[in-house]
Amino acid sequence: MRTRRFRRTRPRNVARGVFLNPKCCNIYRNDEDDLRRMAGFLRRSYAKNLCDPAWQDFISESYAASETFDSLRGSQ
Numbered sequence: 346m347r348t349r350r351f352r353r354t355r356p357r358n359v360a361r362g363v364f365l366n367p368k369c370c371n372i373y374r375n376d377e378d379d380l381r382r383m384a385g386f387l388r389r390s391y392a393k394n395l396c397d398p399a400w401q402d403f404i405s406e407s408y409a410a411s412e413t414f415d416s417l418r419g420s421q
Contacts, residue, residue: 360387364407364414384417 360383387404394400407414 358403360407361403364411380413381417384414 363380363383387407391400391404408418409415
């Protein structure tokens, strides 16, 4: 039997799965408290990596693609 290999265009990232594809299976229930907490963790990490283009791209993509992520922008 032949195994299919899928080429990933992006690295695995739990935050990407939670915010950009909320219907996927993940360990978060996607309730507001979990999402707010995760957004806070991302903001803290991003603050330490402001000059990193990969972080800039990830945050920009998250704001553009996720209404949930964008709505949490000013919640903390």
